[in-house]
Amino acid sequence: xxxxxxxxxxxxxxxxxxxxxxxxQDKPTLIVGAIYVGSVNDFGYNRSMKDGLEEMKxxxxxxxxxxxxxxxxxxxxxxxxxxxxxxGAKLIFPTSFGHMDFALNVAKRHPDVFFYHPGGYKVxxxxxxxxxxxxxxxxxxxxxAGKMTKSNKVGFIVGQPIGYxxxxxxxxxxxxxxxxxxxxxxxxVVNSWSDKSKEAAAANALLDQGCDILTMHVxxxxxxxxxxxxxxxxxxxxxxxxxxxxAPKGWITGLGFTWGKFMTQTAQSVINGTFKxxxxxxxxxEGMMAVAPFGxxxxxxxxxxxxxxxxxxxxGFNPFTGPIMDNKxxxxxxxxxxxxxxxxxxxxxxxxxxxGQAK
Amino acid sequence: xxxxxxxxxxxxxxxxxxLLLYATLGEVIVERSGIVNLGLEGILLIGASVAFAIASxxxxxxLGVLAAAAAGGIAMLLFGYLVVGRRANQLATGLAMMFFGxxxxxxxxxxxxxGVIAGLPKYRVPWLSYLPWVKGSTLFNWDILVYLAxxxxxxxxxxxxxxxxxxxxxxxxxxxTAAFAAGRRPELLQYQALFLGGLLGGVAGAHLxxxxxxxxxxxxxxGRGFIAIALVIFSKWHPLRAIVGAIVFGxxxxxxLQLQAQGAQVSPFLxxxxxxxxxxxxxxAWGGARRxxxxxxxxxxxxxxx
Numbered sequence: 001x002x003x004x005x006x007x008x009x010x011x012x013x014x015x016x017x018x019x020x021x022x023x024x025q026d027k028p029t030l031i032v033g034a035i036y037v038g039s040v041n042d043f044g045y046n047r048s049m050k051d052g053l054e055e056m057k058x059x060x061x062x063x064x065x066x067x068x069x070x071x072x073x074x075x076x077x078x079x080x081x082x083x084x085x086x087x088g089a090k091l092i093f094p095t096s097f098g099h100m101d102f103a104l105n106v107a108k109r110h111p112d113v114f115f116y117h118p119g120g121y122k123v124x125x126x127x128x129x130x131x132x133x134x135x136x137x138x139x140x141x142x143x144x145a146g147k148m149t150k151s152n153k154v155g156f157i158v159g160q161p162i163g164y165x166x167x168x169x170x171x172x173x174x175x176x177x178x179x180x181x182x183x184x185x186x187x188x189v190v191n192s193w194s195d196k197s198k199e200a201a202a203a204n205a206l207l208d209q210g211c212d213i214l215t216m217h218v219x220x221x222x223x224x225x226x227x228x229x230x231x232x233x234x235x236x237x238x239x240x241x242x243x244x245x246x247a248p249k250g251w252i253t254g255l256g257f258t259w260g261k262f263m264t265q266t267a268q269s270v271i272n273g274t275f276k277x278x279x280x281x282x283x284x285x286e287g288m289m290a291v292a293p294f295g296x297x298x299x300x301x302x303x304x305x306x307x308x309x310x311x312x313x314x315x316g317f318n319p320f321t322g323p324i325m326d327n328k329x330x331x332x333x334x335x336x337x338x339x340x341x342x343x344x345x346x347x348x349x350x351x352x353x354x355x356g357q358a359k
Numbered sequence: 360x361x362x363x364x365x366x367x368x369x370x371x372x373x374x375x376x377x378l379l380l381y382a383t384l385g386e387v388i389v390e391r392s393g394i395v396n397l398g399l400e401g402i403l404l405i406g407a408s409v410a411f412a413i414a415s416x417x418x419x420x421x422l423g424v425l426a427a428a429a430a431g432g433i434a435m436l437l438f439g440y441l442v443v444g445r446r447a448n449q450l451a452t453g454l455a456m457m458f459f460g461x462x463x464x465x466x467x468x469x470x471x472x473x474g475v476i477a478g479l480p481k482y483r484v485p486w487l488s489y490l491p492w493v494k495g496s497t498l499f500n501w502d503i504l505v506y507l508a509x510x511x512x513x514x515x516x517x518x519x520x521x522x523x524x525x526x527x528x529x530x531x532x533x534x535x536t537a538a539f540a541a542g543r544r545p546e547l548l549q550y551q552a553l554f555l556g557g558l559l560g561g562v563a564g565a566h567l568x569x570x571x572x573x574x575x576x577x578x579x580x581x582g583r584g585f586i587a588i589a590l591v592i593f594s595k596w597h598p599l600r601a602i603v604g605a606i607v608f609g610x611x612x613x614x615x616l617q618l619q620a621q622g623a624q625v626s627p628f629l630x631x632x633x634x635x636x637x638x639x640x641x642x643x644a645w646g647g648a649r650r651x652x653x654x655x656x657x658x659x660x661x662x663x664x665x
Contacts, residue, residue, distance in 0.1 A: 040473075040577070041474075041475055043473060064366070084577070190616075190620040191627065191628065191631045194576060195581060196576050196579050199572070200571050202616045204370065205613065205616040205620040206365075207372060208371075208495075209617075209620045209621060210363075223574055230478075245475075280563055357627055
């Protein structure tokens with residue numbers, strides 16, 4: 001019996017020693033936390049964030065990613081992020097606009113943890129802000145819509161009327177008007193980034209009013225694109241270029257985010273100790289955004305116009321250059337003035353040609 | 360302009376109102392038997408998630424609807440065991456069922472989020488849907504649940520007011536002791552009413568996920584269960600008046616979006632409040648008179664004859 005016990009203990013010790021190096025190797029190079037406001041399977045914003053994070057994880061060996069989906073934009077998110085910090089996260093991406101203030105609270109409590117928030121505007125020593133230059137990127141998309149519409153009415157469904165979303169609508173309408181002066185964009189606000197039944201009802205309402213193209217700024221374009229496709233209308237996607245799979249006939253084009261390169265750079269800078277938070281706005285040229293492939297019904301000359309416009313953006317063209325009038329006749333951007341990336345959150349008005357209430 | 364608005368509101372109210380009608384009919388039957396079910400929201404969510412899950416897996420939206428009805432019925436039987444079998448407080452148990460439904464539906468739906476289904480096929484009424492005013496809208500081009508909504512309401516009315524079974528259910532709702540004395544079995548009747556209510560609630564949830572939005576999202580019913588409970592009061596616990604209620608409330612939802620699409624000069628935040636303000640206004644205006652129409656035994660627990 002005593003011999004048996006000795007052998008058992010020896011075997012156990014040997015096993016522990018054999019396994020120990022493997023456990024020691026499990027310490028990750030960096031633990032990154034990410035919270036999503038919805039589900040990552042949404043063909044939209046959350047999907048694009050997930051894709052970016054997965055690319056970052058692939059590019060940096062030994063990186064551990066902790067994620068939480070369906071985290072609401074309330075104090076609950078603070079608790080979830082705090083939990084991630086306790087698990088050892090040194091870099092956190094609170095991926096939704098409304099997570100901003102709660103993330104800032106956590107950042108103040110943990111100055112050694114870094115935060116990079118997409119879509120907001122607050123900055124702190126360990127808290128940075130990044131987003132795609134969506135507003136100007138919507139201009140070429142507007143060109144596509146302006147050429148493809150036959151009823152001259154385009155429907156735009158907006159989740160929450162924040163300045164950045166209104167800026168998207170404005171650039172879209174200006175782009176459409178540049179090729180078709182009669183185009184009107186009708187805006188319906190659903191007051192939620194992700195309320196599918198309201199989105200379906202809003203899409204139906206816009207189609208009832210005679211719109212033949214639908215586009216949106218909500219978390220997931222899926223419901224709206226499917227509703228448009230079911231009623232024979234065309235659609236333009238946003239957030240994720242994968243959404244074109246939902247509209248084999250009516251897809252025109254779309255705008256998607258490709259966050260992977262930026263996220264990899266950020267994670268690498270945290271590992272190297274060179275992280276400096278800033279207010280980053282990158283566009284198609286820097287690889288943060290991409291124009292989706294065109295649908296089967298888009299003619300070659302329209303595609304060329306859109307591509308040319310994208311190229312002009314890369315060369316510095318800014319559609320928000322005065323004089324620009326709003327839809328009530330007031331001049332909002334004076335002649336000679338131009339609004340840059342830092343003013344994109346300031347929109348509380350719509351340009352001429354947009355039918356809708358900004359507030 | 361007005362014509363287009365009217366057509367849009369009518370089309371939208373029928374689409375949004377169908378699921379409200381099914382949910383309200385289920386709740387009417389349940390409340391007629393004397394039980395208040397505050398967990399209707401949970402039943403709707405269970406129905407929506409099960410319907411979407413089954414439709415994704417089998418490829419048939421109809422199977423999804425049937426499965427949703429069954430799931431709703433089973434959930435209501437569970438509720439029944441708690442309030443009838445164990446005599447738990449109906450209001451608290453109902454709310455607990457709501458949270459239960461939210462959780463179960465999230466669990467069931469989790470692996471199906473983002474899935475794409477074909478949805479319930481739509482059928483056009485041959486002549487009516489090509490009329491000039493109707494053409495181009497969704498009017499008379501609906502799935503089978505919309506066409507069946509009013510017949511089911513008539514069926515519910517007939518069941519409650521023209522059959523012995525319905526008489527028994529209503530008797531239990533007014534006074535379970537009297538019903539028991541007359542030879543009925545209150546508990547059995549309540550279980551049956553609850554099961555029927557669950558079937559209808561499941562179907563209502565299914566319509567949302569498998570026809571209206573063709574997707575699943577956690578919590579996607581957004582409070583419609585509670586609107587249905589208010590509609591039961593609005594309709595004086597009568598299935599046929601529930602039709603009017605469902606159209607009115609479905610219309611309120613549709614109206615605010617149609618007004619926005621027409622360019623109304625009102626803030627979208629104020630317009631968003633419209634359905635809820637309407638609910639409150641209706642309950643204030645008619646709530647008092649309606650209370651006398653409630654089943655006398657509503658919410659009270661029957662302790663048997665021991």
